[in-house]
Each structure stands twice: as structure tokens, then as C-alpha cells.
């Protein structure tokens with residue numbers, strides 16, 4: 348991925364995945380830099396789980412190639428132990444307790460750290476005597492994120508397992524992830540709908556929509572992508588003429604308009620002259636706006 352000097356951990360080339368009547372991934376080419384935290388974002392059904400399942404060799408692509416550390420992961424005993432895929436719908440044996448799941452993970456991952464795991468088990472208050480099948484959604488999620496963190500796999504995918512956690516537990520997850528990443532740099536790919544919550548964690552965003560990559564950019568660059576202007580509607584209309592508008596709302600004579608592109612010094616001066624306010628656009632808003640725009644363009648293409 349752009350901006351990363353440590354090289355690529357994952358390369359996806361021209362990958363298409365078809366289910367019967369659905370093309371879940373449509374000629375996807377994307378890479379994920381090594382030793383970085385990536386956000387894989389997109390609407391429901393965008394293709395995130397399919398992409399992660401293919402990279403982790405749980406699913407074959409219909410076309411195209413995937414490489415993890417330069418090797419095809421499918422049926423590859425050298426690469427698979429380096430990959431941990433934690434998903435919300437993780438299945439466990441009928442009678443499994445949390446300790447059984449941790450033991451299985453400890454056997455599977457050579458970098459597994461029991462001290463770290465035990466600390467996380469205490470942090471998340473994982474019940475010891477309850478079968479995983481009988482656990483609450485949040486408790487199951489805690490088991491899953493502990494496996495994802497304590498495995499210290501070279502590439503770890505979190506497919507929204509932390510969505511079942513409450514706000515306090517999610518914060519704990521984000522804190523422990525960042526601490527452990529700082530001490531043991533490795534590659535993480537997080538998918539989430541809570542974009543603003545993970546915005547401070549992720550270094551790169553891959554946005555997928557309708558099975559295609561819509562955006563693949565360092566978060567730092569995205570912050571300059573758009574800005575919201577607030578103030579008198581007539582002044583905003585004057586200022587935004589000729590600019591690409593991502594979103595606008597008016598309330599009486601006041602408008603809030605989000606425009607694409609960074610403002611030049613001269614434009615910022617003009618904003619002040621017109622007595623308008625500038626507000627940053629959150630990553631979540633930007634992603635929502637860009638996705639909505641892409642959907643509108645696709646609809647227009649289909650109709651024309």
C-alpha cells in the first residue's frame with residue numbers, strides 16, 4: 348500500500364469471487380503494507396468478509412491471485428500459521444470452554460503469549476466455567492479478540508468481532524491492540540462499521556463497495572480530502588460554485604456544505620471574508636459521502 352516503506356504483507360491481484368448470482372469481488376487489486384494497521388471499510392455486503400476469507404485461504408478466488416509474504420496462502424503450511432482470522436461468527440465445538448479455545452490457539456500460533464492472554468482474560472472478565480456456546484455475544488467477542496491479540500500472528504484479521512463488545516470493552520480492545528502493536532509490530536486488518544472509533548488506530552484505509560476498491564489511501568491524506576463549510580447559505584453557494592459538493596444541508600438561511608478537495612490559502616482567506624466557518628470532516632462522514640457518491644454515479648451509469 349502507498350506510503351509504506353516496510354514492504355507488502357499481502358498482495359491481491361485481479362481477484363474476482365462469484366457466488367451463484369452474486370459477484371462479491373470484482374477484479375480487486377489491492378495490497379496491505381507490512382507492520383501497519385489497516386482499516387477495511389465498506390457497507391453491508393460490500394465484500395469485506397469475502398476478501399478476508401480469500402486472503403486467509405478459507406475461500407478460493409474464482410479468478411486472480413493472492414500472496415501473503417510472497418506466497419500463495421492456499422494449502423500452504425508455511426504461510427497459514429502466520430495468519431490469524433478472527434470473525435464474529437467464529438464456530439467452536441459444542442462443549443468448548445474459553446480455555447479450550449485458547450489452548451487450540453496456543454497450539455496453532457507459535458508466537459502465542461500466555462501471559463498476555465491471561466492478562467486479557469482478566470481484563471475482559473471472560474467467564475471460565477461457561478461453555479462458549481452459552482456465552483453472551485460480548486463474552487464470545489472477548490474470547491475472539493483475545494485469540495486475535497495473544498496469537499501475535501504476523502498478519503491478523505479482525506472481521507468485526509469486537510462489535511459485540513460494549514463501549515468500555517471496545518476501548519480496552521483498542522488500547523491493548525495499540526500497546527501490543529507498539530511492542531510487537533505486525534500487520535493488522537480491521538473491518539468495522541464504527542469508523543470514527545477506529546480512525547485513530549488505522550494508518551491506511553481500504554474502502555470497498557459493491558465488490559470494488561473505492562479508495563486505498565493513508566488516513567493522513569484522507570483528512571485533507573474534504574472540508575465542511577458552515578454559514579450563510581447564499582455565501583456558501585457563492586463560495587462553492589464550481590467545486591464538487593459531497594453533501595449539503597440547509598436550515599433556513601444557514602447551510603452546511605461538504606466539499607471535496609483541500610482549500611488553498613486564497614480560498615481560506617475568502618472563507619474568512621465571507622464570515623464562514625470551516626469544520627473538519629470525520630473519517631466516517633467522508634467514507635459515507637464517498638460511498639454515497641459512488642453509488643449515485645453507478646445508478647446514473649446504469650440508467651443512462
Ligand SMILES: Nc1ncnc2c1ncn2[C@@H]1O[C@H](COP(=O)(O)OP(=O)(O)OP(=O)(O)O)[C@@H](O)[C@H]1O
Pocket residue numbers: 366367369370371389390391392393394395396397398
Ligand atoms: N456463501 C455465500 N453465498 C452466496 N452469496 C454470498 C455468500 N457469502 C457472501 N455472499 C454475497 O457476497 C456479497 C459480499 O458479502 P460479504 O459477506 O463479503 O460482505 P461484507 O462486506 O463482509 O458485509 P457485512 O459488512 O454485512 O458483513 C454479498 O452480496 C453477499 O450476499
